[in-house]
Amino acid sequence: MPRSGLYYKPISPSTEEGALRHRIDALDTRWPFYGSRHKAAVVKREGFLVGRASVQTALREMGIEGIHRGPNLSKQALEHKIYQMGPQCAPAVGGFPWTLVDEGKQASA
Secondary structure, three states, X not given: OOHHHHHOOOOOOXXXXXXXXXXXXXXXXXXXXXXXXXXHHHHHHOOOOOOHHHHHHHHXXXXXXXXXXXXXXXXXXXXXXXXXXXOOOOOOOOOOOOEEOOOOOOXXX
16 A cells, blocks of 8 residues: 555535535436536536536536436347348349348357
């Protein structure tokens, strides 16, 4: 363990920072689709002297994320056929460049 960790004394956040975080949380509750730029603009209009980076840091530390789709929302249906196109799938004369992959397995590139 480094010695610097032994001497570190954490400081509590200022009342201004607490008020800012409370207001950002209220904004996120009311308008969850606002991004950091919009939230920073609203908070600036209300008299807080902060920039977008400070708002982003506060959002990240509070665990607030914007509304967005996450990865892998739906699972692949195994009964559907999987087609792939790649260099090994050279189109035949009058044919399609797609090849059918074995059922339930996806071909590796």
